[in-house]
Amino acid sequence: MELYEYSASELSGMLSKREISSVELTKSVLKRADDTEPKIDAYLRIDPEMSLKMAENADKLIASGEASSRLAGIPVGIKDNISTRGIPTTCASKMLENYVPVFNATVVDKLVSAGCVISGKLNMDEFAMGSSTETSYFKTTKNPFDLSCVPGGSSGGSAAAVSSGSAVVALGSDTGGSIRQPASLCGIVGLKPTYGSVSRYGLVAFASSLDQIGPFGRTVRDVALLQDEIQGRDPMDATSAQRSYTSLFDSIDGNIKGLKIGIPKEYFGKGIKPEVAKSVTDSVERLKSLGAEVMPISLPSTDYALSAYYIIACAEASSNLARFDGVKYGYRAKDCDGLIDMYEKTRSEGFGREVKRRIMLGTFVLSSGYFDAYYKKAKLLQKRIQREFADAFGSVDVIITPTSPSEAFKIGDRISDPLSMYAADICTVTVNIAGLPAVSVPCGYSSEGLPYGMQIIGRKFDEKTVLNTALAHENAFGGFRRPEL
Amino acid sequence: MDIDIRHIAKLSRLKISEDELSGYEKEMASIIAMVESMPEINDELTVDSENVMELRSDDNVGSGYSRDEMLSNAPKTVAGCVVVPKTVD
Structure with missing residues (x-):
């Protein structure tokens, strides 16, 4: 077995006992990336020299006995919308093709001081807008289980790298499903943490009230390990929650006796592939046999969630992306006739089609005469969805649904039809709208061997119960199944 | 519903070419048709009490980055200032 194949929790033990060195491990992961990248295209940037330097430093830290993490x-692979000092951070956009941050995101600072090695920057949909990585300005990432299929998105590079072994774990970001959906399509575990539990400082903003950074891993414990490292209050993020956090890794044991699971019927009907629904239902039965109690619940506003989501997300995006005007950083168009012309040319040439459409949709729903009909209504719907979840969590501990309505789709199949692409997020957007934590875990495979994912949603800041349920499922269902590459 | 893409593009500081216009019109119309399915809700919109942002106590403190660092990504600078096209004749 090669080193890149081990889980982070196994490697952690091997490193601390000095059975292996970080340099050996990093070399193994870089070698794997050499082999897989021509097929997968998960990374936008790999800098072996930098990674090996970080690995040498990690080895010194471990040898000195001062490694506390x-x-x-x-x-660790990092999605390319998370700022890394001195390393280009492009958001997979022409607009930021040459942008090199002068500061680290808080999560990156945390990983660096923990002695982690950055394996590279990962591909994504442009500005995290998309569900397939096909809107990336640079390239489309391929699904390790079938190279003709998408890996999901927007954090498709993160999911594909972890699944194919070119990263041990990775960071992504999730605004409407961008961690969970690619985790589901690539057969790995992905956690969207509670809004406010992980600092967004240094995450290039898409929709600030919904965005959240979170971890990918091949096992539930690996996701817990990475979440332990990145969670916590940050004074640099005004929406970061003031509370104390305990180790998730140390507090999960997979015992779910007495756990109350709610099954919302709205997530198992129209638009959900029957095979996906069945694999989730079968998994819930396994959890029941482990001592969980299962009950039907209802979340009636689910049908409208996608609409509310796209209005809120695009409204915020239209405002957040106003900063890209060719003045202080990023792309600037040539041969401009005055300032306004420079703004317009820069933005028209620097942004891709999906980003421009979302900016215009956001501008439209916020424009004079339409605010009440769209944005206000969406915000009211958001309150209602939050209330429905809160009511449900009065009687259950977790809610289980499919993550994605189907397995990975073919590259090119949906890119020209925005509504069919948006439908990929139908099961995940409600969680962002309500600010809840949710994890996706593999729960079955199609006849072609493509993974299905199950979503476990919990109460605010109850990542522990969410991951503990995921661990019980992983123990019963079996762990990560490596794609043949 | 008819959406005036040119007007929206102008508000968004985007230029949309003739070739792109009909594509955007069609897509925007289908998205707006989807979101119009949202039900009428007669509640009052209130400020989210749970997620009130707190003011940072250090909000007057400098960033700790030098002027050169902050300008290192600017497309055009002269003498420590960002250069933009002329705006006033």
Whole structure:
């Protein structure tokens, strides 16, 4: 077995016992990336020299006995909308093709001081707008289980790298499903943490009230390890929650006796592939046999969630992306006739089609005469959805649904039809709208061997119960199934 | 519903070419048709009490980055200032 194949929790033990070095591990992961990248295209940037330097430093840290983190020496991939000092951070956009941050995102600072190794920057949909990585200005990432299929998105590079072994764990960001849906399509575990539990400082904003950074891993424990490292209050993020956090890794044991699981019927009907629904229902039965109690619940406003989501997300995006005007950073168009012309040319040439459409949709719903009909209505719907979840969590501990309505779709199949692409997020957007934590875990495979994912949603800041349920499922269902590459 | 893409593009500081216009019109119309399915809700919109942002106590403190660092990504600078096209004749 090669080193890149081990889980982060196994590697952590091997590193601390000095059975292996971080340099050996990093070399193994980089070698794997050499082999897989021509097929997968998960990374936008790999800098072996930098990674090996970080690995050498990690080895020194471990040898000195001063490594306080279990992730010391472990290679982590970073989605390219998370700022890395001195390393280009492009958001997979022409607009930021040459942008090099002068500061680290708080999560990156945390990983660096923990002694992690950055394995590279990962591909994504442009400005995290998309569900397939096809809107990336640079390239489309391929699904490791079938190279003709998308890996999901927007954090498709993160999911594909972890699934194919070119990263041990990775960071992504999730605004409407951008961690969970690619995790589901690539057969790995992905956690969207509670809004406010992980600092957004240094995450290039898409929809600030919904965006959240979170971890990918091949096992539930790996996701817990990475979440332990990145969670916590940050004074640099005004929406970061003031509370104390305990280790998730140490508090999960997979015992779910007495756990109350709610099954919302709205997530198992129209638009959900029957095979996906069945694999989730079968998994719930397994959890029941482990001592969980299962009950039907209803979340009646689910049908409208996608509409509310696209209005809120695009409204915020239209405002957030106003900063890209060719003045202070990023792309600037040539041969401009005055300032306004420079703004317009820069933005028209620098942004891709999907981003422009979302900016215009957001501008439209916020424009004079339409605010009440769209944005206000969407915000009211958001309150209602939040209330419905809160009511449900009065009687259950977790809510289980499919993550994605189908397995991975073919590259090119949906890119020209925005509504069919948006439908990929139908099961995940409600969680962002309500600010809840949710994890996706693999729960079955199609006849072609493509993974299905199950979403476990919890109460605010109850990542522990969410991951504990995921661990019970993983133990019963079996762990990560490596794609043949 | 008819959406005036040119007007929206202008508000968004975007230029949309003739070739792109009909594509955007069609897509925007289908998205707006989807969101119009939202039900009427007669509640009052209130400020989210749970997620009130707190003011940072350090909001007057400098960033700690030098002027050169902050300008390192600017497309055009002269003498420590960002250069933009002339705006006033």
